[in-house]
Amino acid sequence: MFNKGFPAIQIFIYFPSTVFLFSMSAQKFFAYIEACAASFLSLPRKSTIRLVSHYDCDGISACAIMVKALSRLNYRFTLSSVPQLDEKTFQKLKAENPDVVVFMDLGSGQLEKVAGHLPMPVFILDHHQFSPAKIPDNIMHVNPNAYSLKGSEEICGAGVTYLFCKALSKENTDMAHIAVIGAIGDVQENHGFTGLNQQILSDAVNSGRIEVEPGLRLFGINTRSLVKTLQFSSEVPGISSESEAVQFLQEMDINPRKGSSWRKYSDLSQHEIKKLISSIVMNRLDTKQPEAVVGPRYILVQENRDSPLRDAKEFATLLNACGRMGKVSLGIGVCINDSRLKSKAIQLLNSYKRQILRNLEWFRQAKKDEVIKGSGYIIINARENVIPTMIGTLASMVAKSPDVKQGTYVLGISHVLDGTSKFSIRVSGDTYGSSLNEVASQIAQTVDGYGGGHSYAAGGLIQTEKEAEFLKNARKILRQASMEELVQ
Numbered sequence: 001m002f003n004k005g006f007p008a009i010q011i012f013i014y015f016p017s018t019v020f021l022f023s024m025s026a027q028k029f030f031a032y033i034e035a036c037a038a039s040f041l042s043l044p045r046k047s048t049i050r051l052v053s054h055y056d057c058d059g060i061s062a063c064a065i066m067v068k069a070l071s072r073l074n075y076r077f078t079l080s081s082v083p084q085l086d087e088k089t090f091q092k093l094k095a096e097n098p099d100v101v102v103f104m105d106l107g108s109g110q111l112e113k114v115a116g117h118l119p120m121p122v123f124i125l126d127h128h129q130f131s132p133a134k135i136p137d138n139i140m141h142v143n144p145n146a147y148s149l150k151g152s153e154e155i156c157g158a159g160v161t162y163l164f165c166k167a168l169s170k171e172n173t174d175m176a177h178i179a180v181i182g183a184i185g186d187v188q189e190n191h192g193f194t195g196l197n198q199q200i201l202s203d204a205v206n207s208g209r210i211e212v213e214p215g216l217r218l219f220g221i222n223t224r225s226l227v228k229t230l231q232f233s234s235e236v237p238g239i240s241s242e243s244e245a246v247q248f249l250q251e252m253d254i255n256p257r258k259g260s261s262w263r264k265y266s267d268l269s270q271h272e273i274k275k276l277i278s279s280i281v282m283n284r285l286d287t288k289q290p291e292a293v294v295g296p297r298y299i300l301v302q303e304n305r306d307s308p309l310r311d312a313k314e315f316a317t318l319l320n321a322c323g324r325m326g327k328v329s330l331g332i333g334v335c336i337n338d339s340r341l342k343s344k345a346i347q348l349l350n351s352y353k354r355q356i357l358r359n360l361e362w363f364r365q366a367k368k369d370e371v372i373k374g375s376g377y378i379i380i381n382a383r384e385n386v387i388p389t390m391i392g393t394l395a396s397m398v399a400k401s402p403d404v405k406q407g408t409y410v411l412g413i414s415h416v417l418d419g420t421s422k423f424s425i426r427v428s429g430d431t432y433g434s435s436l437n438e439v440a441s442q443i444a445q446t447v448d449g450y451g452g453g454h455s456y457a458a459g460g461l462i463q464t465e466k467e468a469e470f471l472k473n474a475r476k477i478l479r480q481a482s483m484e485e486l487v488q
């Protein structure tokens with residue numbers, strides 16, 4: 001298949017004609033969604049509907065799908081996206097007293113609170129784990145985990161919302177691509193999708209929004225030049241400057257230039273692409289999965305060729321940027337295809353990237369009491385130096401940097417300015433088998449705070465006045481957790 005001497009690479013190819021055979025549990029889940037959709041459609045058209053979603057890529061995607069569906073039905077609604085469902089949000093909802101509340105990508109973790117605070121019809125469209133609770137009839141709890149489906153892998157909040165909206169009207173299948181983007185944002189794509197996500201992808205392909213093509217999966221490959229992509233990608237070891245990238249291309253007879261400008265990936269011939277892929281895989285032979293840079297790419301075919309929105313991965317990053325920079329409505333506008341908001345969002349993405357660089361710069365120059373490096377952990381005590389919605393991004397970047405040892409916990413904490421502090425925990429290297437949500441909850445509980453999230457990315461909220469005590473306990477718990485990891 002490839003030139004002699006190059007390693008064989010398996011390329012995943014997607015067949016849109018796949019026939020889906022659903023398990024009994026999936027069918028029961030669909031039946032419940034149908035029933036909930038029917039009860040939603042029986043609501044009077046004059047009802048005031050209040051949408052509340054998580055503020056990350058998945059939550060914004062979910063919200064956008066719902067906005068489109070409700071607009072089609074001529075329902076009136078207001079919306080907000082929040083970092084977490086806290087007491088303040090419940091008080092606000094109680095004061096507003098809408099006719100209906102719809103939670104997306106959150107709510108399952110607080111079933112009892114929802115039941116205690118909200119007497120009106122409530123729809124929870126979520127995929128997070130939950131502890132069983134007795135819930136009253138006014139609450140419709142749509143969650144795949146209740147049907148032994150894997151909410152952490154095979155469907156996200158936007159996916160659950162999509163299935164619900166598809167049950168409201170088949171027309172809404174034209175939003176399937178947004179649910180795929182939500183799943184990518186929630187890291188459910190792993191060289192393809194599993195379970196319900198596969199069906200949603202199939203809807204997105206059939207509606208002509210997404211094309212799946214095998215290729216190189218390097219960030220920014222659609223928008224940046226080949227040289228810049230190679231230079232800045234952490235996936236290609238040994239290339240960190242423009243001249244190294246140029247040399248790398250020239251060594252395999254690929255001209256990096258087209259006239260006076262740099263070539264892009266889309267300018268390459270099939271033959272050149274094969275050569276490039278093989279060389280990059282060769283370069284990665286020391287890594288765990290050298291061929292992991294090759295796989296399905298999800299192309300949003302209706303977007304401009306040089307737009308960051310053309311690649312589902314970059315689209316997901318843009319939605320995360322909107323959430324973290326406090327511009328959720330911009331993200332929703334992009335999802336429902338508002339061209340004016342699209343160009344604004346792309347500008348925002350660029351300033352988000354600059355903000356990330358500034359945060360990294362602060363981290364590198366931070367004082368001793370701001371970055372604490374212990375055995376098995378790094379604590380970033382950012383106080384007011386990093387905005388709280390970006391502390392998780394900073395922790396992720398630090399965890400991914402090559403000079404941090406595998407299995408090191410990275411905890412970042414910063415002030416929210418309302419008397420609380422937000423913290424995030426990540427771990428470097430393979431996150432398989434880690435349970436960061438449990439670690440987050442354990443540390444937070446020592447100071448009566450709240451912690452949770454995913455196994456691979458977690459965080460929480462504590463009172464700022466208890467920060468010192470929290471950090472003391474965090475050091476102890478993280479050291480212990482990293483030791484247990486070594487023993488396993």
Ligand SMILES: [Mn+2]
Pocket residue numbers: 058059105127156157158186
């Ligand atoms: Mn989610």
